[in-house]
Amino acid sequence: MRLKIAKQLLAAAILSAAAQAQVGLVNDATADYVAGYAGSTAGDLDVVSASVAYNPLTDIFHFESTFAAAIGTSPGGLYVLGFDRGAGTGRFAANGLPNVLFDSVVVINANGSGAVNLLVPQPVxxxxxxxxxxxxxxxxLxxxxxxxxxxxxxxxxSQYTWNLWPRDGLQPAGFGQISDFAPDSVNAAVQVVPLPGAVWLFGSALAGFVAARRRAFR
Known part of the structure; x- marks a missing residue:
């Protein structure tokens, strides 16, 4: 009986570790444009989902997002991914979003070009x-x-957090360009890609524990 339970725990642990690859996906309601936004509502500035994964083995952040329409539908569309690397501040606090923290922004244009801008320390x-x-x-995208x-x-x-906000660059500069936030009012955690062998090591440790328990009860 104990062995059966241990096997179930091991299987659950393996599935849990594998499921970590999906953690961090942010799903966002459609047509939830920011109050006061007067730019394009064609859909390509309306976030449906987004995620950021960090792979410590390659030292790469992988960003993925989906929108309610094909990117490029809005002529002035661009996409800003804000990161809090440890010195983030609530630069939208005056707009009612004190928990959207960032100290750097990745700006992505509709042609796939852009820039990573470190806002601190100064100068940019x-x-x-x-x-x-x-x-x-x-x-x-x-x-x-x-x-x-x-x-x-x-x-x-692995502790970085992020938020995504599309903008309509044809609108007057400022907060009024922002069409959507994902997540809506607080940053999301970066998903950390499990290192190879992590599940196997955990399983080996659990199997060793089960074997020791079996010997103890003989």
Missing amino acids: VSTPFAAGTAVIDGAK SLDILGSWLPSAGFSK
């Missing part, structure tokens, strides 16, 4: 990337961001 450090670096596939472009400002990279 900008790392541009060429058109096509961000991958656009209909309503989907993805980008691999080198860890060296987002150095720590106090957190380990």
Whole structure:
């Protein structure tokens, strides 16, 4: 009986570790435009889902997002991914969003070009990337961001948090350009990709524990 329970625990642990690869996906309601936004509502500035995963083995952040319409539908559309690397502040607090914290922003244009901008420490450090670096596939947008472009400002990279806000660049500069936030009012945690062998090591440890328990009850 104990062995059966242990096997069930091991299977659950393996499934749990595998499921970690899906943790961190943010699903966002459609047509939930920011109050006061007067820009394009064609759908490509309306977030449906987004996620950021960090792979410690490659030191790469992988960003993926989906929108309610094909990217490029709105002529002035662009996408801002804010990160809190440990020195984030609530720069939208005056707009009722004190918990959207960031100290760096990744700006992505509708042609896949953009830049990673470190806002602290001053002066701002900008790392541009060429058109096509961000991958656009209909309503989907993805980008691999080198860890060296987002150095720590106090957190380990696995502790970074993020938020995504599309903008309509044809609107007057300022908060009024922002169409949506994902998550809506608080940052999301970066998903950490499990290191190879982590599940196997956990399973081996659990199996060893089960064997020891069996010997103890003989």
